[in-house]
Amino acid sequence: MPIAPAPTTVREDEGAYRATDGAAGRPEWGDEPDGSLRLTIDGLWEQRLDELDDRGLSGTLEELQAGIDQLEVLRGRVIMAVRERRAAARAAAGRRELSERAQDREVREQLEERLGMSGPEAARVHRQSKALAELPGPIAAALRAGRIRPEQAQLIADAARQLKDHPECDTLLAELLEAAQTEDAVALGRRARRRIAELDPQEPDKQAERNRETRRASFRQDPDGSVRFSGQAWGVEAERLLTGIRAFTRPDTPDNPRNSGQRTADALDDLVAAALERGTAPTEHGIRPQLLILIPWQTLVEREGMAEGIHTGPLPFSEVSPLLDDCAIACCVLDRDGAPIETSEVSRTVPASLWRELVVRDRGCRWPKCDAPPGFCDAAHGPIAFRHGGPFTLDNTVLLCRHHHQRFDASDMTVRIAGDRVDFFLPDGTRFGSSAPRRPPGGRRGAEPGGSDGSVPGDGSGSGGPSTGASGGPDPPGVGS
Numbered sequence: 043m044p045i046a047p048a049p050t051t052v053r054e055d056e057g058a059y060r061a062t063d064g065a066a067g068r069p070e071w072g073d074e075p076d077g078s079l080r081l082t083i084d085g086l087w088e089q090r091l092d093e094l095d096d097r098g099l100s101g102t103l104e105e106l107q108a109g110i111d112q113l114e115v116l117r118g119r120v121i122m123a124v125r126e127r128r129a130a131a132r133a134a135a136g137r138r139e140l141s142e143r144a145q146d147r148e149v150r151e152q153l154e155e156r157l158g159m160s161g162p163e164a165a166r167v168h169r170q171s172k173a174l175a176e177l178p179g180p181i182a183a184a185l186r187a188g189r190i191r192p193e194q195a196q197l198i199a200d201a202a203r204q205l206k207d208h209p210e211c212d213t214l215l216a217e218l219l220e221a222a223q224t225e226d227a228v229a230l231g232r233r234a235r236r237r238i239a240e241l242d243p244q245e246p247d248k249q250a251e252r253n254r255e256t257r258r259a260s261f262r263q264d265p266d267g268s269v270r271f272s273g274q275a276w277g278v279e280a281e282r283l284l285t286g287i288r289a290f291t292r293p294d295t296p297d298n299p300r301n302s303g304q305r306t307a308d309a310l311d312d313l314v315a316a317a318l319e320r321g322t323a324p325t326e327h328g329i330r331p332q333l334l335i336l337i338p339w340q341t342l343v344e345r346e347g348m349a350e351g352i353h354t355g356p357l358p359f360s361e362v363s364p365l366l367d368d369c370a371i372a373c374c375v376l377d378r379d380g381a382p383i384e385t386s387e388v389s390r391t392v393p394a395s396l397w398r399e400l401v402v403r404d405r406g407c408r409w410p411k412c413d414a415p416p417g418f419c420d421a422a423h424g425p426i427a428f429r430h431g432g433p434f435t436l437d438n439t440v441l442l443c444r445h446h447h448q449r450f451d452a453s454d455m456t457v458r459i460a461g462d463r464v465d466f467f468l469p470d471g472t473r474f475g476s477s478a479p480r481r482p483p484g485g486r487r488g489a490e491p492g493g494s495d496g497s498v499p500g501d502g503s504g505s506g507g508p509s510t511g512a513s514g515g516p517d518p519p520g521v522g523s
């Protein structure tokens with residue numbers, strides 16, 4: 043359904059835009075009331091940014107943001123007006139009144155169809171519109187004047203709502219409006235929660251109960267094989283979530299710079315892997331949940347082709363091959379239709395005893411300058427690769443973190459292990475770098491730079507320097523059974 047009001051109630055002079063032909067058409071800028079907004083935007087569009095000095099540029103940016111904030115409020119008002127008008131038209135036509143939820147859904151669908159918004163975006167815009175439409179006068183005025191941002195306005199309105207029957211409500215509102223000039227939304231939110239607790243000690247408990255109702259997390263598989271996730275957590279759960287993610291967030295190594303989203307994604311992956319490795323997750327028929335990857339025999343032998351993840355489907359062999367160095371393998375014979383006929387006993391590629399020896403010798407990733415602790419590491423094949431029948435012995439195995447394991451496997455580099463010394467070589471035989479094992483406090487620590495010039499080729503500009511000490515991490519993964 044188009045978002046334009048029902049034809050019986052629409053008055054041409056009230057539309058900020060007029061609808062084009064039919065439901066599929068996008069709204070276009072109208073001439074009513076005078077197109078001044080369009081003119082302003084056109085003017086800004088014509089503005090030559092290279093003619094502005096730094097102050098002019100940042101001034102324009104601030105002005106634009108204030109304009110966008112105000113437009114968001116206006117959009118919210120239009121959306122709510124449309125919603126009300128549709129309800130009125132329904133009533134006038136003698137039709138049954140829609141429930142609040144049904145009305146919400148109808149508006150969200152219209153935003154998706156009419157304005158081309160995605161589902162989550164439509165939900166967010168609609169939620170915001172509802173909140174902004176009900177703003178108390180002083181907050182709306184501050185927002186209109188560009189003194190506060192919509193996020194802050196919503197937060198102050200929520201605080202005012204929580205304390206609406208309290209004699210100090212107006213005082214709190216004024217204090218928060220004042221603080222909003224200098225504090226961002228997160229700091230303002232903390233201030234509001236503390237002040238509410240002082241004024242009404244019962245309120246935080248009630249709010250926590252309401253918050254609990256809105257906790258959510260969703261993991262959705264996309265057709266392209268990815269998994270999208272989103273969610274919201276409160277209170278102790280939120281605290282635990284951040285503690286877990288931060289504990290697993292490691293600094294970048296010079297050869298692997300990441301943006302913050304990538305860093306958090308890696309931390310989440312390590313957190314989940316550690317949880318699975320600890321074996322505390324509920325078992326399924328006595329077997330603890332682990333990655334289950336199906337690899338056709340030919341792919342395994344030829345080291346190329348596709349494997350199959352139980353949950354996500356096709357995976358290139360190159361991506362799963364690092365897993366083979368440290369996993370449990372079972373042989374499964376399938377019939378012509380792909381149904382299993384027989385499955386062998388499971389055998390581990392890295393026995394628990396070898397893992398312990400590796401942890402004692404390597405203490406973490408042995409890649410030059412990497413300080414990943416054992417919990418982040420795989421037992422990687424050393425001088426003789428898995429594909430050449432390399433055995434899992436102490437002199438043919440080295441601890442590498444997931445990132446460096448993948449990097450090593452994807453390269454044609456070689457490694458030499460002699461006692462507790464590990465040297466990496468480039469394909470042309472030049473030494474890439476070496477690393478000494480990390481020692482307990484008091485002993486030798488950190489990595490030695492490789493090469494006679496003290497630089498590590500390919501490791502960036504030599505920034506970072508040798509690592510000192512292991513960062514905190516999880517216990518070594520439990521290996522075996």
Ligand SMILES: [Zn+2]
Pocket residue numbers: 407408409412413414442443444445446
């Ligand atoms: Zn590493």
